Amino acid sequence: MKNPENKELDIQCELAEELLVSFLREEVSQAGFQRVLLGLSGGVDSALSAALAARAFGPENVLCVALPHRTSARTSLEHAELLARRLGCPLRRVEISAAVDAYLEQEKVLDPTRRGNVMARLRMLVLYDLSVEWKGLVVGTSNKTEMLLGYTTQFGDSAHALNPLGDLYKHQVYQLARHLEVPHEILDKPPSADLAAGQTDEGDLGFTYAFADAILWRLVDRRMRVDELLREGFPADVVKKIAQRIVRNQYKRLPPVIAKLSERTIGHDFRYLRDWGM
Amino acid sequence: MDCTVRLSQLNPTLGDLKHNLDLHLREVDAARRQGIDLLVFPELSLTGYFLKDQVSDLAMRLDDPLLARLLAMSNEVSIVVGFVEHGAGDQLYNATAFLERGRVLHVHRKVHLVSYGMFDEARDFSPGAEFRPIDSRLGRLGLCICEDLWHVGGGYTYFLERCDAVIVPSASPARGIAAGDEGLRSVAVWDTLLSAQALLFQCWMLYCNRVGWEDGIGFAGHSAVFGPEGRRRAQLEGLSPGRLDQRLSSATLERTRVRTPLRRDERPQVLLDALERALHPPAPRVPEPAAPTESEPEERGRNPRPWRP
Numbered sequence: 001m002k003n004p005e006n007k008e009l010d011i012q013c014e015l016a017e018e019l020l021v022s023f024l025r026e027e028v029s030q031a032g033f034q035r036v037l038l039g040l041s042g043g044v045d046s047a048l049s050a051a052l053a054a055r056a057f058g059p060e061n062v063l064c065v066a067l068p069h070r071t072s073a074r075t076s077l078e079h080a081e082l083l084a085r086r087l088g089c090p091l092r093r094v095e096i097s098a099a100v101d102a103y104l105e106q107e108k109v110l111d112p113t114r115r116g117n118v119m120a121r122l123r124m125l126v127l128y129d130l131s132v133e134w135k136g137l138v139v140g141t142s143n144k145t146e147m148l149l150g151y152t153t154q155f156g157d158s159a160h161a162l163n164p165l166g167d168l169y170k171h172q173v174y175q176l177a178r179h180l181e182v183p184h185e186i187l188d189k190p191p192s193a194d195l196a197a198g199q200t201d202e203g204d205l206g207f208t209y210a211f212a213d214a215i216l217w218r219l220v221d222r223r224m225r226v227d228e229l230l231r232e233g234f235p236a237d238v239v240k241k242i243a244q245r246i247v248r249n250q251y252k253r254l255p256p257v258i259a260k261l262s263e264r265t266i267g268h269d270f271r272y273l274r275d276w277g278m
Numbered sequence: 279m280d281c282t283v284r285l286s287q288l289n290p291t292l293g294d295l296k297h298n299l300d301l302h303l304r305e306v307d308a309a310r311r312q313g314i315d316l317l318v319f320p321e322l323s324l325t326g327y328f329l330k331d332q333v334s335d336l337a338m339r340l341d342d343p344l345l346a347r348l349l350a351m352s353n354e355v356s357i358v359v360g361f362v363e364h365g366a367g368d369q370l371y372n373a374t375a376f377l378e379r380g381r382v383l384h385v386h387r388k389v390h391l392v393s394y395g396m397f398d399e400a401r402d403f404s405p406g407a408e409f410r411p412i413d414s415r416l417g418r419l420g421l422c423i424c425e426d427l428w429h430v431g432g433g434y435t436y437f438l439e440r441c442d443a444v445i446v447p448s449a450s451p452a453r454g455i456a457a458g459d460e461g462l463r464s465v466a467v468w469d470t471l472l473s474a475q476a477l478l479f480q481c482w483m484l485y486c487n488r489v490g491w492e493d494g495i496g497f498a499g500h501s502a503v504f505g506p507e508g509r510r511r512a513q514l515e516g517l518s519p520g521r522l523d524q525r526l527s528s529a530t531l532e533r534t535r536v537r538t539p540l541r542r543d544e545r546p547q548v549l550l551d552a553l554e555r556a557l558h559p560p561a562p563r564v565p566e567p568a569a570p571t572e573s574e575p576e577e578r579g580r581n582p583r584p585w586r587p
Contacts, residue, residue, distance in 0.1 A: 272330055
């Protein structure tokens with residue numbers, strides 16, 4: 001079966017833009033802020049988040065932060081700079097090599113997964129530190145595909161105050177990014193977490209985003225069963241792997257579990273929205 | 279009914295009664311000055327929608343001073359406002375009050391609470407039990423709160439009761455942005471519902487939805503007025519607060535009902551019979567007695583008597 005085209009996942013871009021700009025404005029102002037910041041990796045997700053934020057708050061109110069490590073691809077920083085320049089957003093560059101390497105060497109961490117997680121979490125640490133100085137909220141860049149697959153670092157890239165991309169599959173992220181004129185240099189390169197040299201998302205996952213989106217959309221949005229997907233001709237190993245990943249990574253999508261002891265417990269029967277009393 | 283209605287597409291702040299009351303008072307004041315007869319606010323307009331544990335904190339009885347502020351302004355303009363009602367038996371209702379000439383003329387309690395998908399109303403509210411028409415100075419009106427319109431019972435009741443307009447305060451979330459559709463899917467679905475009920479029940483449909491965001495759920499606005507022939511007469515575009523004014527005329531209602539006399543030709547007894555059969559099916563029939571056999575003559579089986587030679 002060749003890569004699905006996923007035409008059925010196409011969205012109305014102008015409508016999505018209107019909704020997401022309105023979402024960003026209202027949720028940020030309800031929390032008492034007028035400014036935001038986000039990490040720019042040079043990839044399409046953070047580029048789209050930044051483009052939406054620039055439209056919502058004005059580019060001068062969106063701090064783009066490039067967080068290169070010495071092992072990062074050179075193009076990652078170049079593309080982050082290109083995007084910030086195009087949008088007219090201030091760009092701050094914070095090298096994370098010294099801090100990351102100090103820890104990795106001290107603890108002799110060689111496992112690439114652990115090394116990648118440390119980098120992702122250090123980036124989170126910098127963003128949350130800068131958010132105090134900038135007096136702004138951290139905007140997320142995780143899309144629906146990677147959140148459902150659990151292809152994120154918990155408390156790393158998955159940590160943020162609000163996320164305009166969390167209900168967009170990768171296919172839709174690209175579509176909206178094209179609509180918002182994200183530079184083609186960013187759109188054309190293979191997606192990569194860039195936590196190790198030569199790494200690509202699709203190489204890590206063992207299947208393409210086109211398949212992931214097609215399968216996730218059917219299982220989650222359309223509520224189809226695995227056997228229905230197999231009848232449609234999707235490869236059994238990929239469907240099975242993806243279905244397992246959705247279940248196994250539910251913990252990453254929820255706050256930590258709390259043991260109930262009292263009559264009223266946070267997370268169980270103390271039920272209020274975040275917007276409560278804002 | 280001949281009057282001018284205004285749908286006030288608000289963005290209430292979750293749980294902030296004082297702020298929301300001020301918002302309402304400003305709208306009422308503007309409507310009064312601009313000669314509006316009927317001012318409609320969305321579902322739970324005084325409280326916000328996803329209340330969860332805030333429901334009991336925000337509930338009010340009908341003599342609440344906050345409602346009194348609105349009542350005091352209802353002499354020239356009739357007001358439809360959404361709130362959490364604290365009932366006499368301590369039930370909490372998702373309710374809408376109809377205020378007119380300083381009186382609470384009617385309270386509609388949402389009958390069809392919505393508890394699927396992102397909704398959980400049945401956990402927090404008690405359901406209302408009736409659709410009762412309102413005899414307003416403007417004419418005979420009905421109220422359906424949001425999900426109430428997904429069931430035909432409300433609209434049909436108001437049709438039988440000869441209501442001229444059904445008011446539909448709503449808090450419907452925006453969803454569905456697929457490229458194959460035109461605009462929000464949820465808005466298209468509401469348009470279909472409103473158009474269908476207007477057409478079938480030959481009344482004005484006044485749909486007032488809210489806007490704004492609560493924890494990542496955006497409300498879809500697109501408040502609209504549908505005429506008694508099922509056509510959309512006016513609609514607010516976009517996702518911002520706004521006001522939609524519409525003149526409603528009796529002549530339109532009369533013409534529609536003369537051309538297609540649905541109410542005259544309606545036969546509620548047929549429906550009533552069907553409901554009787556559905557709700558009260560006849561008791562299962564007692565099985566027939568077994569057929570008599572040669573050795574046991576029928577008479578003896580039915581009417582046992584001591585056998586005599």
